[in-house]
Amino acid sequence: MNPAGFSEQVRRSWAVAKKDIRIYYIKGPVLIFGIFMPVFLFLAFLMGSRQLPLAFLVSGLVGMALFFTATAVSPAIFPWEGQAKTLERLASCPITVEAIVFGDMIASTLFGIGITLITVIIGLFLGLSLLHAITLCAGILLAACCFSAIGMLLAVPPTNTPSNIMMLSSLIKFPLVFISGIFIPLEQMPHWGMALAVCSPLTYFTDLVRYSFTGTNYFQVPFDIAALMVFTIVFTAGTMYLHKRTMPKRM
Amino acid sequence: MPDAIEVTDLTKIFGTTVAVDHVSFSVKEGEIFGFLGPNGAGKTTTTRMLAGVIPPDSGSAMILGHDIQREPVLAKQEFGVVPETSNAYTDLTAWQNLMLMGELYGISSARATERASNLLGALGLLERKDQKVQAYSKGMKQRLILAMALLHEPRLLFLDEPTSGLDVQSTQMILSLLRDLNRAGTTIFLTTHNMEEANRLCHRVGIIRSGRIVALDAPEKLKAAIDRLHRIEVSFGREIPAEALARLPGVLSADRIGDKWQITTENRDALIRLLVQFSREQGVAIVTLNTLAPSLDDAFLRLTREASL
Ligand SMILES: Nc1ncnc2c1ncn2[C@@H]1O[C@H](COP(=O)(O)OP(=O)(O)O)[C@@H](O)[C@H]1O
Numbered sequence: 246m247n248p249a250g251f252s253e254q255v256r257r258s259w260a261v262a263k264k265d266i267r268i269y270y271i272k273g274p275v276l277i278f279g280i281f282m283p284v285f286l287f288l289a290f291l292m293g294s295r296q297l298p299l300a301f302l303v304s305g306l307v308g309m310a311l312f313f314t315a316t317a318v319s320p321a322i323f324p325w326e327g328q329a330k331t332l333e334r335l336a337s338c339p340i341t342v343e344a345i346v347f348g349d350m351i352a353s354t355l356f357g358i359g360i361t362l363i364t365v366i367i368g369l370f371l372g373l374s375l376l377h378a379i380t381l382c383a384g385i386l387l388a389a390c391c392f393s394a395i396g397m398l399l400a401v402p403p404t405n406t407p408s409n410i411m412m413l414s415s416l417i418k419f420p421l422v423f424i425s426g427i428f429i430p431l432e433q434m435p436h437w438g439m440a441l442a443v444c445s446p447l448t449y450f451t452d453l454v455r456y457s458f459t460g461t462n463y464f465q466v467p468f469d470i471a472a473l474m475v476f477t478i479v480f481t482a483g484t485m486y487l488h489k490r491t492m493p494k495r496m
Numbered sequence: 497m498p499d500a501i502e503v504t505d506l507t508k509i510f511g512t513t514v515a516v517d518h519v520s521f522s523v524k525e526g527e528i529f530g531f532l533g534p535n536g537a538g539k540t541t542t543t544r545m546l547a548g549v550i551p552p553d554s555g556s557a558m559i560l561g562h563d564i565q566r567e568p569v570l571a572k573q574e575f576g577v578v579p580e581t582s583n584a585y586t587d588l589t590a591w592q593n594l595m596l597m598g599e600l601y602g603i604s605s606a607r608a609t610e611r612a613s614n615l616l617g618a619l620g621l622l623e624r625k626d627q628k629v630q631a632y633s634k635g636m637k638q639r640l641i642l643a644m645a646l647l648h649e650p651r652l653l654f655l656d657e658p659t660s661g662l663d664v665q666s667t668q669m670i671l672s673l674l675r676d677l678n679r680a681g682t683t684i685f686l687t688t689h690n691m692e693e694a695n696r697l698c699h700r701v702g703i704i705r706s707g708r709i710v711a712l713d714a715p716e717k718l719k720a721a722i723d724r725l726h727r728i729e730v731s732f733g734r735e736i737p738a739e740a741l742a743r744l745p746g747v748l749s750a751d752r753i754g755d756k757w758q759i760t761t762e763n764r765d766a767l768i769r770l771l772v773q774f775s776r777e778q779g780v781a782i783v784t785l786n787t788l789a790p791s792l793d794d795a796f797l798r799l800t801r802e803a804s805l
């Protein structure tokens with residue numbers, strides 16, 4: 246066994262992920278938030294805008310559910326653990342910063358996928374037909390990874406005050422939702438709107454979900470997938486690099 | 497024997513505070529090394545740099561043959577750490593904390609289970625292993641942290657003030673476990689501000705003050721240096737001038753504390769005779785007269801003075 250080897254570090258990431266799930270995700274308030282949020286979003290959507298078809302709304306909803314759940318908890322984990330000094334424990338264990346970040350990403354990816362599947366099931370109950378299940382699953386998996394990398398990216402400022410980081414992440418997350426074709430179809434967006442939309446990974450995921458439920462989409466499926474992949478790789482590499490640099494400042 | 501720890505010019509600066517100032521020393525394999533110093537001396541900062549928690553601003557540390565900066569994972573794999581503040585996951589049980597350590601150090605779960613049971617048994621925590629750490633007392637937390645540091649059978653153990661503020665039972669348990677570990681070959685680096693503890697436990701001690709090492713020797717030798725220094729506490733029936741006391745031969749310092757004077761000297765017997773003579777000459781009664789054991793602060797003062805000569 247080479248403790249510093251890639252496979253051994255990935256295995257240790259999994260230990261971090263299990264710890265996260267146990268401590269931060271399987272908690273009453275978090276689960277209630279995770280399950281009720283999609284339900285309330287559904288209600289709000291159904292009551293709010295009747296001029297758009299259900300299939301369009303559900304796509305946006307699935308997009309939002311995944312985006313919000315995959316980024317809900319992870320930005321606060323480092324501040325929490327910095328405050329509780331458990332981060333110092335991790336720092337003295339034979340695990341790299343990259344592997345710790347990866348572990349946190351695994352946990353938020355799994356949480357995001359779980360809650361999103363609930364949303365999809367609610368949609369199916371409401372009478373939607375799922376046309377492209379494999380595309381949807383691939384999209385959810387990829388986007389969950391991408392969004393969890395965004396969640397960790399939001400955690401980069403080395404503060405040990407969780408509320409600061411939650412505030413900051415809301416400031417970034419909400420605007421992103423408005424430019425991602427969730428409330429306004431991409432076809433109806435003005436030019437400047439489109440220019441913003443292509444910068445948001447949520448746009449491509451929403452497009453994929455729409456394709457899965459309605460068969461129509463704005464971009465091509467391979468393009469959506471490629472875009473999500475590029476975002477995932479760039480964000481993951483970026484967040485690992487930045488955390489490596491800021492980690493000592495948390496101690 | 498090869499060196500377990502080899503520190504060269506380690507330095508850490510926080511803003512304008514030089515917390516650790518070009519510290520160099522080495523610890524042999526199989527040794528119990530005590531890092532002794534008053535609060536704020538830089539013990540924790542040094543330990544955290546050695547454990548790879550914070551990077552030094554300059555200098556280097558080789559831990560069991562690995563540079564802690566260049567090969568942190570390989571070095572960390574070989575040592576365990578008991579930090580200054582308890583850092584178990586309080587939302588997990590003791591058992592879950594230990595299993596997490598097992599996975600982070602890449603130990604098979606069968607081995608981790610066996611080690612965890614043995615350690616919890618030895619540290620008197622076995623009956624409460626499934627209780628969340630939240631509910632633990634300070635002493636229990638500290639024993640758990642020690643178990644977590646030992647799960648992977650490290651060759652080297654770092655402990656930052658492991659018995660500070662603990663109950664007698666926990667302290668005894670921890671100190672006797674440390675002795676057993678050392679007998680079985682584990683190298684131990686511990687920090688303390690307790691001279692007695694260092695004296696009882698350590699083969700060698702380094703004394704740090706304001707970020708600098710001021711003495712590095714066997715505890716008996718340091719103790720001998722300190723034993724030459726005595727404090728006497730005396731109070732008189734009425735006010736007497738400070739210069740009169742300070743002028744007495746053999747007085748190193750005389751400080752006013754409340755209505756008493758604290759005087760340090762190298763020759764206790766001669767000073768007491770002089771004080772008696774002094775009171776007779778001044779026509780003032782001695783109200784109290786106590787001899788005090790040398791305090792750590794006296795020791796540091798003494799050792800710093802010797803180091804600068
Ligand atoms: N994270 C930090 N930020 C700023 N100053 C620090 C930090 N950690 C320690 N110091 C300062 O460095 C000095 C040494 O502290 P420390 O290593 O904790 O001493 P000790 O453990 O011997 O009591 C102190 O003056 C302390 O205030």
Ligand SMILES: [Mg+2]
Nearest residue numbers: 539540541580
């Ligand atoms: Mg300290």
